[in-house]
Every structure is written in C-alpha cells, then in structure tokens.
Amino acid sequence: MTTPPAPSHPRRVRVHRPGGYHRLRLEAFTAPVPGPRQIRVRTAASGVNFADALVRMGVYAPARRYVGWPITPGFEVAGTVDAVGAGLDAPDWQGRGVLALTRFDGYAEAVVVDADLARPLPAGWSTAAGAAVAVNALTARHALALADAPAGAAILVHSAAGGVGHWLVQLARAAGLAVTGTVGRAAKRDAVLAAGAEHALVRGTAEDRADTTAYRAIFDAQGPTTWRRSYRRLAPTGRLVVYGAHGLTGGGGFRVLRGGWQYLTRPRFDPLALCADNRGVLGFNLAYLFDRRAQMRAELDAVVALVEAGSVRLPPITALPLDQVAEAHRRLENGATIGKLVLTAAP
Ligand SMILES: NC(=O)c1ccc[n+]([C@@H]2O[C@H](COP(=O)([O-])OP(=O)(O)OC[C@H]3O[C@@H](n4cnc5c(N)ncnc54)[C@H](OP(=O)(O)O)[C@@H]3O)[C@@H](O)[C@H]2O)c1
Incomplete structure (x- = not known):
C-alpha cells in the first residue's frame, strides 16, 4: 500500500478562548510527530460530539483538567496512518486506514493518537463512518x-x-x-x-x-x-x-x-x-475513563463486530467540510441533527 504524503500545511480547529461559534478558528499548524507507540493519522473525517460544543463554551471540565487553553476539540477520527512512532511495527501501520479515539485534538487534518486506541477501518466502511462510531x-x-x-x-x-x-x-x-x-x-x-x-x-x-x-x-x-x-x-x-x-x-x-x-x-x-x-x-x-485502554479497545472491537454481523446499523451520517465547523456546532446545539455529524478534511 502506498503512503500518502503528509499534508504540507495541515489545518486544525483552535479555540483560544471559550465562547460562541466565532471562537472556532481554522489554523495551519505543523503536523505533530508521533511518540513511542503512537501513530499519526492523516485525518479524512472527524466525528462531532456534543461535548465538543461544551469544550468550545468552556464548560467541559475534562478539557480544563487535561488541556486548558488553547484547545482543539475532537474525540474521534478516521483516516490514513502517515507516520509511526517507536515501538510499533511500522510496516503494519504505515498507509493503513484506521479509526481512532483521541482525547481532544480530533478536529485536525493530522493528529497523533495512541496506537492502542486505533484499529483498522473495516473493509467497506467510508472514513465518515469510521469517524461516526467510537464515542x-x-x-x-x-x-x-x-x-x-x-x-x-x-x-x-x-x-x-x-x-x-x-x-x-x-x-x-x-x-x-x-x-x-x-x-x-x-x-x-x-x-x-x-x-x-x-x-x-x-x-x-x-x-x-x-x-x-x-x-x-x-x-x-x-x-x-x-x-x-x-x-x-x-x-x-x-x-x-x-x-x-x-x-x-x-x-x-x-x-x-x-x-x-x-x-x-x-x-x-x-x-x-x-x-x-x-x-x-x-x-x-x-x-475520565479514557485510560482504561484495554477496555475501550475491546468495546470498540465489539461494536465493529456487531455492525459487521448485521446486528446493529450505522447511524445516518451528515458530513460537512472542516471549515464549516461552526455550522456543525450550531446544528448540534439547536437540536437540528439526526444521527451523526462528521467534519471532512480537505482531500
Ligand atoms: N458521559 C459520557 O461519557 C458521554 C459521552 C458522549 C456523549 N455524552 C452526552 O450525550 C449526549 C448526546 O451527545 P451526542 O453527541 O450524541 O449529541 P446528539 O444527541 O446527537 O445531539 C444533541 C441532542 O440533544 C437534544 N437537546 C435537548 N436539549 C438541547 C439543548 N438545549 N441544546 C441542544 N440540544 C438539545 C437534541 O435532541 P432532541 O431535541 O431530539 O432531544 C439534540 O439533537 C450529550 O449530552 C453528551 O454530552 C456523554
């Protein structure tokens, strides 16, 4: 499998101070380097969760506890692995399509995640579907x-x-x-x-x-x-x-x-x-249970298995480009959505 080049100017959503939709700023940044047992995902889709809106508003306690300001919201992504950290079998990961959980930083075109919270994107799943399930x-x-x-x-x-x-x-x-x-x-x-x-x-x-x-x-x-x-x-x-x-x-x-x-x-x-x-x-x-890695990963695998077996169905998914993140929050906070919203990165 060929590895896509790392985006030269990846963008991420940054919230420098709590507040309204205008606080969601799209900024270029330097793609982070994965540490030991981490992978970097070139993000194709980021799931939108209600907690992301609470992060933006400044009322999400885990955001204050684990990150502070500025912050990039986002708990889940799907995309392609384009860099692999030490301690992992690089050929196993490089170029692979994955879905992953991350505690913040998901609204970005490149994100480093812990490999034990990533799994292969199931065959036949779109990246939007991959970003729509975990949380x-x-x-x-x-x-x-x-x-x-x-x-x-x-x-x-x-x-x-x-x-x-x-x-x-x-x-x-x-x-x-x-x-x-x-x-x-x-x-x-x-x-x-x-x-x-x-x-x-x-x-x-x-x-x-x-x-x-x-x-x-x-x-x-x-x-x-x-x-x-x-x-x-x-x-x-x-x-x-x-x-x-x-x-x-x-x-x-x-x-x-x-x-x-x-x-x-x-x-x-x-x-x-x-x-x-x-x-x-x-x-x-x-x-607050994010560090229970084995449990999280087992749960994720169990859900994918249920979908694969046809026991449960994926939700209706609406995709918006990353630069429409404010519109995504507006819809979620006004009760206007059905199923799942995801943000898609530039191709
Ligand atoms: N504790 C956890 O670990 C955890 C993890 C994930 C999510 N959550 C929580 O689960 C809930 C659902 O999250 P989600 O991401 O799946 O969102 P969602 O249900 O897709 O969207 C939020 C829904 O909440 C309803 N709602 C009621 N009053 C609202 C108000 N004043 N403002 C906005 N929406 C209102 C709306 O549906 P109706 O009007 O049809 O009711 C709206 O569609 C959220 O409260 C979130 O914080 C908790």
Missing part, C-alpha cells in the same frame, strides 16, 4: 451495562434520534429490550422508529405526559428538565442513567439564564429515598 457507541454500551436491564424490559431513551441515542436504541433492541425513544421535535420520530424503537414520543406533548409505562431503565442526558420525571417513571428496581446535561446549554440570552436557573434547581437524590423507592441513579463520563 457514541462506547457511551451507549457503557450506559446499557450500568442499567443491566434484562431482555424484554421496557426502557426509555431520551434524545433517541441523536448520536448516542441511535446506538442506545440499536444496541438495546439487539439485546431484546423494548425501547421507547423521546425526541425534541416531531420530524425526528421516524428516525427513532427506523432505528428500532417500538414507540417514539415528542417530549412535552400530551402523548408524552400520558405515558404511564414503568421503565426498567431510563437514559437521560437532557438535564434537570427531565431528570425529576425520569426518576418518577422508573419501575421498582429501575435505574436512571445520567451521562450528560445538554438541556442546560446552547443558545444565548434567555437560554443562558434558563440554563443557569435549571442548574441551580437541579434535583438532588436522597439515598434514603432511593432505598424506599427501590430505584437507582447512576452517572458516568467516559472522558
């Missing part, structure tokens, strides 16, 4: 593992048409769970049903309010607007799995004030009440 699917698998719901149990997935939502619906369905999904607008219902949910509810409508199902598990990254009710919707032994709070953010002006109010008045769960109610509340953030 969302691993999040969904972790959430489902925490919920530990038995086959046949009824579960509720909020924001079910989104990136993580797609995988929660697909993986849960493959595990024999009965899935209801919620969405923020009616136009997304069909996507949730197409992904395999039995029911799709538009949040806040009469149909949603009338739903009296006692759920074995509820997956809720909305925030305070739904956490309280999600808890009440649980059956005895039910589990509320919290992994985000996207409802707190997005937009400016009134939405910022409203988010601040919701944050201050968020529910606090009382351990004694949990006992009396026989319910559990669980939370996680994979950004």
Whole structure:
C-alpha cells in the first residue's frame, strides 16, 4: 500500500478562548510527530460530539483538567496512518486506514493518537463512518451495562434520534429490550422508529405526559428538565442513567439564564429515598475513563463486530467540510441533527 504524503500545511480547529461559534478558528499548524507507540493519522473525517460544543463554551471540565487553553476539540477520527512512532511495527501501520479515539485534538487534518486506541477501518466502511462510531457507541454500551436491564424490559431513551441515542436504541433492541425513544421535535420520530424503537414520543406533548409505562431503565442526558420525571417513571428496581446535561446549554440570552436557573434547581437524590423507592441513579463520563485502554479497545472491537454481523446499523451520517465547523456546532446545539455529524478534511 502506498503512503500518502503528509499534508504540507495541515489545518486544525483552535479555540483560544471559550465562547460562541466565532471562537472556532481554522489554523495551519505543523503536523505533530508521533511518540513511542503512537501513530499519526492523516485525518479524512472527524466525528462531532456534543461535548465538543461544551469544550468550545468552556464548560467541559475534562478539557480544563487535561488541556486548558488553547484547545482543539475532537474525540474521534478516521483516516490514513502517515507516520509511526517507536515501538510499533511500522510496516503494519504505515498507509493503513484506521479509526481512532483521541482525547481532544480530533478536529485536525493530522493528529497523533495512541496506537492502542486505533484499529483498522473495516473493509467497506467510508472514513465518515469510521469517524461516526467510537464515542457514541462506547457511551451507549457503557450506559446499557450500568442499567443491566434484562431482555424484554421496557426502557426509555431520551434524545433517541441523536448520536448516542441511535446506538442506545440499536444496541438495546439487539439485546431484546423494548425501547421507547423521546425526541425534541416531531420530524425526528421516524428516525427513532427506523432505528428500532417500538414507540417514539415528542417530549412535552400530551402523548408524552400520558405515558404511564414503568421503565426498567431510563437514559437521560437532557438535564434537570427531565431528570425529576425520569426518576418518577422508573419501575421498582429501575435505574436512571445520567451521562450528560445538554438541556442546560446552547443558545444565548434567555437560554443562558434558563440554563443557569435549571442548574441551580437541579434535583438532588436522597439515598434514603432511593432505598424506599427501590430505584437507582447512576452517572458516568467516559472522558475520565479514557485510560482504561484495554477496555475501550475491546468495546470498540465489539461494536465493529456487531455492525459487521448485521446486528446493529450505522447511524445516518451528515458530513460537512472542516471549515464549516461552526455550522456543525450550531446544528448540534439547536437540536437540528439526526444521527451523526462528521467534519471532512480537505482531500
Ligand atoms: N458521559 C459520557 O461519557 C458521554 C459521552 C458522549 C456523549 N455524552 C452526552 O450525550 C449526549 C448526546 O451527545 P451526542 O453527541 O450524541 O449529541 P446528539 O444527541 O446527537 O445531539 C444533541 C441532542 O440533544 C437534544 N437537546 C435537548 N436539549 C438541547 C439543548 N438545549 N441544546 C441542544 N440540544 C438539545 C437534541 O435532541 P432532541 O431535541 O431530539 O432531544 C439534540 O439533537 C450529550 O449530552 C453528551 O454530552 C456523554
């Protein structure tokens, strides 16, 4: 296989200070050199995740903890290996198509990643598909593992048409769970049903309010607007799995004030009440589990195997060029997306 030349002037998205979409600046930079057991990926596609918007806004704690400012967002890429670090079998990697996880730096045309968090791009997968899977699917698998719901149990997935939502619906369905999904607008219902949910509810409508199902598990990254009710919707032994709070953010002006109010008045769960109610509340953030390399890699391989076996399907994917990164964030933060957004590098 021939190795493409390293891009002479790779570009990356840089955020020098937290703020609005205008903070996402495209800048040329010197391609980084891979260290021991690292590879450099000439990026063809970078996955867009809601956390990237939080990074830009300056409210993503792992970004402050691990990088600070300036920062390049991005947790996942697909592309071609064009440089190999010491300790790796170079012929094995050089020129190979890969998909990879990275804690930040993914919005770039060249990125160095740890080889143990990269794997070959499966045959027949586009690079857009390669950048569309890792974060969302691993999040969904972790959430489902925490919920530990038995086959046949009824579960509720909020924001079910989104990136993580797609995988929660697909993986849960493959595990024999009965899935209801919620969405923020009616136009997304069909996507949730197409992904395999039995029911799709538009949040806040009469149909949603009338739903009296006692759920074995509820997956809720909305925030305070739904956490309280999600808890009440649980059956005895039910589990509320919290992994985000996207409802707190997005937009400016009134939405910022409203988010601040919701944050201050968020529910606090009382351990004694949990006992009396026989319910559990669980939370996680994979950004803090990133160093569990073997587990991450095994999960990634497992997801690819499920796709290859036809047990689950890739999400609908929308690709935008890297220089439209601000538009990508705008769409994500306004709830306008279905499935996964990826940014494509210049050929
Ligand atoms: N804890 C972890 O390890 C982890 C890892 C990955 C992702 N996450 C979290 O999982 C959630 C989904 O991430 P994703 O990347 O897959 O995004 P996504 O679901 O593809 O997009 C976000 C969706 O959130 C909904 N939403 C509700 N209120 C919103 C608001 N005020 N502003 C913007 N969107 C709002 C919208 O869908 P509807 O209107 O249809 O609900 C929107 O489409 C996020 O909260 C993210 O932070 C957590």
